[in-house]
Amino acid sequence: MYKQDYFSREYGSTKKKWKGSVPVALLFPNLYRIGMSNLGFQLVYAMINRHPEIVCERFFLPDIDGDMPKSIESGRLLADFPFIFCSVSFENDFPGIVRIFQLAGLVPLAEDRSKASFLEPGNPLIIGGGVATFINPEPLALFFDLFILGEAEPVLPGILEVLVNGTSAKDRESLLWELSLEHQGCYVPGFYNVAYGADLTIESVKPLKSLPARIKTVVHTGADQVGCSTILTPDAEFSDLFLSELGRGCSRGCRFCAAGFVYRPPRLWKSDAVLKALKQRPAHIDRVGLLGMEMTSTEDLQIISRYLLKEECSLSFSSLRADRISPELIEVLKKSGLKSAAIAPDGGSQRLRQVINKGLDEDDLLSAAELLAGAGIQNLKLYFMIGLPTEEQEDLEELVLLVHKIKKEILKVGRSRGKLLSLILSVNCFVPKAWTPFQYHPFEEVASLKTKLKFLKKSFAGEANISLKADQPGHALLQAMLARGDRRIGQGLLSYGGKGNWKQIFKQEGLMPEMYATRIRGKDEIFPWDLLDHGISREYLWKEYQRALAGKSTKSCDTEKCRKCGVCIDN
Numbered sequence: 001m002y003k004q005d006y007f008s009r010e011y012g013s014t015k016k017k018w019k020g021s022v023p024v025a026l027l028f029p030n031l032y033r034i035g036m037s038n039l040g041f042q043l044v045y046a047m048i049n050r051h052p053e054i055v056c057e058r059f060f061l062p063d064i065d066g067d068m069p070k071s072i073e074s075g076r077l078l079a080d081f082p083f084i085f086c087s088v089s090f091e092n093d094f095p096g097i098v099r100i101f102q103l104a105g106l107v108p109l110a111e112d113r114s115k116a117s118f119l120e121p122g123n124p125l126i127i128g129g130g131v132a133t134f135i136n137p138e139p140l141a142l143f144f145d146l147f148i149l150g151e152a153e154p155v156l157p158g159i160l161e162v163l164v165n166g167t168s169a170k171d172r173e174s175l176l177w178e179l180s181l182e183h184q185g186c187y188v189p190g191f192y193n194v195a196y197g198a199d200l201t202i203e204s205v206k207p208l209k210s211l212p213a214r215i216k217t218v219v220h221t222g223a224d225q226v227g228c229s230t231i232l233t234p235d236a237e238f239s240d241l242f243l244s245e246l247g248r249g250c251s252r253g254c255r256f257c258a259a260g261f262v263y264r265p266p267r268l269w270k271s272d273a274v275l276k277a278l279k280q281r282p283a284h285i286d287r288v289g290l291l292g293m294e295m296t297s298t299e300d301l302q303i304i305s306r307y308l309l310k311e312e313c314s315l316s317f318s319s320l321r322a323d324r325i326s327p328e329l330i331e332v333l334k335k336s337g338l339k340s341a342a343i344a345p346d347g348g349s350q351r352l353r354q355v356i357n358k359g360l361d362e363d364d365l366l367s368a369a370e371l372l373a374g375a376g377i378q379n380l381k382l383y384f385m386i387g388l389p390t391e392e393q394e395d396l397e398e399l400v401l402l403v404h405k406i407k408k409e410i411l412k413v414g415r416s417r418g419k420l421l422s423l424i425l426s427v428n429c430f431v432p433k434a435w436t437p438f439q440y441h442p443f444e445e446v447a448s449l450k451t452k453l454k455f456l457k458k459s460f461a462g463e464a465n466i467s468l469k470a471d472q473p474g475h476a477l478l479q480a481m482l483a484r485g486d487r488r489i490g491q492g493l494l495s496y497g498g499k500g501n502w503k504q505i506f507k508q509e510g511l512m513p514e515m516y517a518t519r520i521r522g523k524d525e526i527f528p529w530d531l532l533d534h535g536i537s538r539e540y541l542w543k544e545y546q547r548a549l550a551g552k553s554t555k556s557c558d559t560e561k562c563r564k565c566g567v568c569i570d571n
Contacts (some may be wrong), residue, residue: 004235006032006036006072006233006235007072007073009233009234009235010231010232010233011231011232011233011240011282011285012229012230012231012232012282013072013073013231014049015073015074016049016055016056016073017055018055018074020053021053021054021055022053022054022055022082022083022163022164022167023054023055023057023076023080023081023082023083024048024054024055024056024057024081024083024084024085024160024163025056025057025058025059025071025078025081025083025084025085025124026041026044026045026048026056026057026058026059026084026085026087027058027059027060027078027084027085027086027087027097027100028041028058028059028060028061028086028087029061029086029088029093029094029096029097029099029100030060030061030093030096031060031061031063032060032063032072032235032236033235033236033237034060034237035058035060035087036231036233036235036236036237037236037237037238037241037243038087038089039227039228039229039243039245039291040087040089040130040131040227041087041089041130042229042230042231042243043152043153043227043230044085044087044129044152044156045058045230045231046230047152047153047156047157048085048156048160051157051160051164053164054160054164057071057072057073057074057076057081058071058072058073059071059072059078059100060072061096061099061100062103066103067103068103068104069100069103069104077104078100078104078106078124079104079105079106079121079122079124080121081124082118082119082124082125082167083118083124083125083127083163084124084125084126084127085127085128085129086126086127086128086129086130086144087129087130088128088129088130088131088132088133088140089130089131089132090132091132091139091479091482091483092475092478092479092482093132094132094139094140094482094493095493095496095497095498095502096498097140097143097493098143098493098494098496098497098498099497099498099499101143102497105122106122106123106124106126107122107123108143108494109142109143109494110126110142110143110144110145110189110190111142111190113126113145113172114172114173114190116172117171117172118172118175119167125145125146125163125172125175125176126143126144126145126146127144127145127146127147127148127159128140128144128146128147128148129147129148129149129152131258131259131262131263133147133148133149134147134149134150134185134217134262134532134534135258135262135433135434135435135483135529136434136435136483136484136485136528136529136532137149137187137189137529137532138189138485138486138487138489138528138529139482139485139486139487139489139490139493139528140490140493141189141487141490142189142487142490142491142494143490143493143494144189145172145176145188145190146176146179146186146187146188147186147187147188147189148185148186148187148218149185149186149187149215149217149218149532150184150185150217150218150219151218151219151220151248152218152220153220153222153225154184154218154219154220154221154222155183155184155185155186155218158183159179159183159186162175162178162179162182162183163175166178176188176190176191177191180211181210181211184216184218185215185216185217185218186215187215187531187532189487191207191208191209191211192205192206192207192208192211192531193205193206193207193208194486194487196488200515201525201526202486202525202526202527202528203526204526205526205530205531213531214530214531214532214533215531215532215533216533216535217262217532217533217534219265220248220267221267224273225273226244226245226269226273226274226276226277227244227245227277228242228243228244228245228277228278228280228281229241229242229243229244229281232282232285238289238316240285240287241285241287241288241289241316242278242281242282242285242287242288242289243288243289243290243291244274244277244278244288244289244290244291245269245290245291245292246268246269246274246290246291246292246293246295246296246300246304247266247267247268247269247292247295247296248263248266248267248292249263249264249265249266249267249295250263250266250292250294250295251266251295251556251557251558251559252294252295252357252358252359252556252557253357253544253554253555253556253557254346254356254357254358254359255355255356255357255436255437255438255544255545255548256346256356256385256388256430256432256433256436256438257433257436258433258434258435258436260436261435261436261534261536261541261565262435262534264534264535264536264557264565264567264568265557265559265567265568266295266557266559268292268295268296268297268300270300271299271300271303271304274300274304275303275304275307278304278307278308278311281313286311286312286313286314287313287314287316288308288313288314288315288316289315289316289317290304290315290316290317291317291318293317293319293320293321293324294319294320294321294324295321296324298324298326301324301326301328301329302326302328302329305326305328305329305331305332306328308332309328309331309332309335312335313336314335314336314337314338315332315333315336315338316336316338317341318342319341319342319343319344319381319383320341320342320343320368320372321343322343322344322345322360322364322365322367322368323359323360323364323368325367325368325371325372330371330372330374330375333372333375333376333377334375334376337376338375338376338377339376339377339378339379340377340378340379340380340381341372341375341377341379341380341381342380342381342382342383342426343365343368343369343372343380343381343382343383344382344383345358345360345365345382345383345384345402346358346383346384346385346388347384347385347388347395348384348386348395348396348398348399348400348402349394349395349398349399349402350362350398351395351398351551352388352390352391352395354551354552354553355388355389355390355548355549355551356388356389356548357544357548357553357554359553359556362402362405365402365406366405366406366409369406369409369410370409370410370412370413372410373409373410373413373414373421374413377421378419378421378422379421379422379423379424380406380410380421380422380423380424381423381424381425381426382403382406382423382424382425382426383426383428384399384425384426384427384428385427385428385429385430386427386428386429386430386444386449386452386453386456387429387430387443387444387448387449387452388430389430389438389441389548389549390548390549390551391444391452393455396452396455396456399456400456400459400460403423403425403460403466406423407423407463407465407466410423411465420465421465422465422466422467423465423466423467424467424468424469425456425460425466425467425468425469426469426470427453427456427468427469427470427471428470428471428476429443429444429449429471429473429476430443430444431443431476431479431480431483432480432483432484433483433484434483434484434527434528434529435529435534435536435541436541437541437542437544437545437547437548438545438548439484439521439527439541439545440520440521440522440523440542440545441520441521441545442517442518442519442520443476443477443480443513443517443518444518445518446473446474446477449473449476450473453470453473456468456470457470474503477513477517477518478502480513480516480517480518481506481511481513481516481517484516484517484521484527484528485516485528486516486528487528488511489511489516491509491511492505492506492509492511495508495509523542534567535565535566535567535569536565536566536567537564537565537566540564540565540566
């Protein structure tokens with residue numbers, strides 16, 4: 001259960017009648033406050049509920065561990081729903097999926113549900129989507145009947161029609177066959193057989209009957225409907241914050257960023273479409289969060305900034321691109337009274353920023369820090385990664401010097417206005433992701449990462465106005481296993497379920513970090529995610545990996561001219 005009645009505190013939510021409707025559950029495998037801050041989750045919820053014959057209700061991980069999950073809208077049990085959609089954005093939420101299935105008394109494995117009717121309580125048709133699934137769905141393959149690979153807008157309405165029509169006319173298998181054969185992006189793991197070699201790598205992946213060897217993912221191209229918040233709540237992580245996207249994908253080509261590759265081609269929504277979305281904001285909400293500010297053009301940011309100033313709206317964002325800070329944006333930040341902001345150098349040294357293709361130099365970062373401090377920011381967060389490919393001790397030492405230079409810049413501004421500013425360093429362990437040039441690279445050994453963190457903590461110990469927050473290398477190791485795992489990982493997830501010592505539990509299932517996380521991947525090795533087709537050339541990713549190791553940069557995407565990665569060849 002949940003600590004309070006979240007539904008009564010929401011603005012914009014509705015409770016549909018069950019009589020004569022097909023029940024669909026939409027599940028987010030984390031707490032309510034996290035899920036309701038996820039714009040993709042809200043967009044899918046609104047799309048499903050727009051169907052006149054469907055009643056869709058939301059489920060989250062219970063606030064109190066061990067409680068039975070119940071829907072936000074009516075308090076019904078998950079087993080009451082014949083269809084369950086799961087929105088999965090992060091590998092760290094994979095154990096939460098299994099945990100919710102177990103708490104709800106569902107049959108967790110798709111194979112064990114295959115002969116049962118989805119109308120039978122506890123044996124629903126379970127459908128997965130969200131960016132984590134169209135990066136690499138295979139660690140979850142044992143649990144899901146179906147994945148929708150890609151963006152939902154172009155295909156979800158047609159899939160919902162099949163489900164509605166199938167509640168009285170079709171069994172599970174025939175429904176899945178229809179979806180696989182007639183709807184792009186539909187992947188049924190049970191229809192694909194995976195064989196493994198003596199070295200435990202994948203030997204082959206073979207589809208049944210006439211199914212394609214690879215599933216082409218779905219891309220949304222309609223810029224006229226900009227995604228924005230449909231429900232606002234004071235109980236979300238971003239309390240009463242109206243979210244709007246500025247586009248999808250990113251042209252920068254940072255070599256560690258899976259989203260920058262699987263959302264290709266990058267699409268920027270026109271400023272007038274964004275303003276139309278912002279005008280849907282409820283009158284009493286004056287806080288706006290913009291998603292995708294890192295890639296938006298300076299001109300569009302200026303137009304949007306002027307609108308926010310006119311409407312007296314405050315602005316929030318996850319992080320700013322250090323070379324995209326305009327005078328208009330600074331004016332919005334001043335009027336917003338924003339106390340905290342973040343920029344992401346990611347690499348601690350200029351050499352590493354070249355390796356990861358970040359496209360930022362030290363002057364960009366120092367200038368951004370000074371401008372943000374001048375806008376009234378009191379806390380500046382800097383995102384860094386350790387364990388990046390080719391990282392050496394010298395890179396960490398340059399990180400320390402960079403932080404001191406930034407501190408010097410912001411303290412000058414702080415002294416001039418009589419208030420000192422703080423630096424918050426967020427240091428995360430680099431996790432290699434599928435569909436990036438670094439998919440071939442190993443996750444660094446935990447002991448080495450701990451040594452690097454120890455050095456950084458010692459370097460900033462006792463430093464006034466500097467604090468350091470870091471993730472635990474052991475947790476990052478689990479994420480690295482899940483990020484590049486195959487469907488055998490599912491057995492470990494089933495035994496683990498988010499409880500206990502994951503290393504020990506996975507080891508008992510014969511699943512070792514060395515196999516999935518800490519070894520170099522071969523150029524021609526068959527990857528679990530190869531059955532997806534994002535249009536990206538494998539040869540391109542390998543060449544980008546070699547360019548990274550050589551410290552060479554690559555220009556940003558130009559969809560009008562460039563055809564190098566393969567995505568735009570057919571566009």
